[in-house]
Amino acid sequence: MNQTTNEPQGQTRGGRTGRLIAYGLIGIIAICLFFAPLLFPDVRSQEVAARICIFIVLVASYDLLIGYTGIVSFAHTMFFGLGAYATAIALKQMGPGWDAVIIGGALGVGVSVLLAALVGLLSLRVKAIFFAMVTLAAASVMAVLASQFSDFTGGEDGIIYKVPKIFSPATKLLTDENGKVLTIFGVKANGKMAAYYFVFFGSLILYFLMLRIVASPLGTVLEAIRENEMRAEALGYKVVLYRTAIFCIAAAIAACAGILRAVWLKYTGPETTLSFAIMIDILLMVVIGGMGTMTGAIIGATVMSVAQFYLKDLMQLASEATAGIPLVPDLLDPDRWLLWLGLLFILLVYFFPAGIVGTLARKGHHP
C-alpha cells in the first residue's frame, strides 16, 4: 500500500542508492588501481592493473562518441594504434629517450587528429550506418598497412624496443640509506613501479580531461545532437562541425592511450593495439558500464579485464574442485572460458540493460 503511494519518491531514492553503490564501486576500483603495485605486486596483476587504466581512457573516449554524441565508429583502435605505433617506431629509431616518446607521441596524436578530421568532414554528414562502414574500412586499411610496412612496423611480429631508463626494472626509484632500492611493504620501488605510475597518472589526467569536456557547454551540445540532431541544427549549432570536433578529440585521447600502452608494454604489434578484437572489447566494456556515463567506463573496463584475465584461473579451480562429479568438470574446463564469459555478458545485459552505472542511476538525474 505504502509503496504504491510513495512510488515517485521511492524511485528517486532507489536512484540515489544506486548511484551511491556505483560511486562506492568506483572508489574501491580507484584505490585498488592507485595502490596496485603494493597490493598486487605479481607481474600478471600489474599487467591487469595497467590494462584497466589504459582501457578506462580508451572506453571513456569511445563513449564520448557512442554514448554522448551518438556516433558509431569502428575506427577507435586505429587511433589507439597510431599513438602506440608512432611512439614505438620513434623509440626504436631514436633510441630509448624521452625525446622519442614526446616526438613519437606528438606525431601519433597529430596524425590521428588529421585523419579524424578528414574522415569526419567527409563522412559525418551521411547516415550513421554509412559512417560506421567508412570507419570500419579505414580501420581495416590501417591494420593492413601496419602488417605490410614491415620494415617500419615489424609486420605481424610487431616491434620490441627499449623505453626511457627510468622505467627499466633495474632503476632505483627510491633508495634506502645503503644505496639499495627501497622496499615498501615488500615491494621494490623500482622502474617497473615508475612505469605503472606513468600509466596511472597519464590515464587519470586524460580521464579528468574527459570529465571536464562532458560537463562543459560543448558536452551539452553533444547530448543535444544525440537526442535530436535536427533541432540542434535549428537552434543554430552546426552539427557536422560539432561531430567532427568530438571525433577529433576522441581520436587524440585514444592516441594518448596508445602512447601509454606502448611505453608500458615495451612491445607494439597488431594484437596489442590494432586488432578488431580490441574494438570488440571496447564495445563490450561500454555496454557493460553504461553508455553515456563517464563512470561506466571505469566499471566496464574493470569487470571485463578482470574476467578476461582471471576467469580461466577460477575455472581451473572449479574444475578441479568438482573432479568427482560427471560432466561438470568438463563444462568448467578452462578451455571453455569464452563460453562462460559470453554467459556472464548475457546476464549483465539482462540484469543491467542500461549498463551497470546506467541502470543503477537510472531513476535519478543524469550527472
Place this chain on the structure above:
Amino acid sequence: MTPASLRIEDLTIRFGGHTAVDAVTCAFQAGELTVIVGPNGAGKTTCFNLISGQLRPSAGRIFKGDRDITGLSASARAKAGIGRAFQLTNLFPQLSVLENVRLAVQAQHGLGPVIFRRARSFGKLRDEAYSFLEATRLAGVAAQPVSALSHGDQRKLEIALLLALKPDIFMFDEPTAGMSVDEAPVILELIEEIRKDKAKTILLVEHKMDVVRSLADRIVVLHNGALVADGLPNEVIALPLVREIYLGMPEESAA
C-alpha cells in the same frame, strides 16, 4: 517603403511528381502578425520548413531584409535571426527542461564550442534560461527530464526555446495544438507580448478560427501548395473561394 523583413519569391518544392509548395511569393513586414491558414496538406508546414531551412527549395528565393538566405543552412538561418517553434514536439527528451532552454541561450551567445569550463559555472546563462522558463510558466519543472513532461508543458517548452533564441522573425506552427483550454491562453499572451515589439515579425500557422480572428493582422491562405488569398482578416474570411475551400467545412462554420 522599407524592405520587407522576410520575403519569399516563387518558392517551390517538389517531392517526386508532387508539388507541395507551388511558386509562392509573399512578403512579411516587421511589426506584423501574419496567420497562414489552409486545409491539411496545403503546404503550410512545408513552407515553414523551407523558410527555416529544414528543406531546400526546388526553385525560388528567400530574403531576410536585403540578404538572400536561400543557400544558408538551418543553423546559419537560426543565427541570422529566424526562429522556429515546431508543430510536432521536437525537443531533447532525455535532457532536463532547464538544459533544453540553456542550449538555446548558449547557442544565442555563441558559447557552444566552449570546452574547458563547466557549463554550470555560467550563472548568467542559467539565469537567462530561468527567465524564459518563468515566462512560459515552466520554472516549477525545470529539473525534470523533458520525457516526463505533459504534452502541454512540452508545447510551452517549444515556445521557451524559440523565445531564448531572440529571433527577429518568430515562426509558430500551431502553438496551441493539443493544449488544454486553460493552457492555451498562456501561449496567446506570450505572442501578444512579442508583437508589442514592432521590430519583430510573426508568422503563425493556426487552425482554430477564434485564435486566427483574435490575433491576425493579415491572413494568407494556402491551398494545394499555392497562395490563393492574402489580405486583411475580414476581407480574406469573406472571400467566397476561401469559404469554399477552407472555412466552408461544416465543423468550421459551426465554430
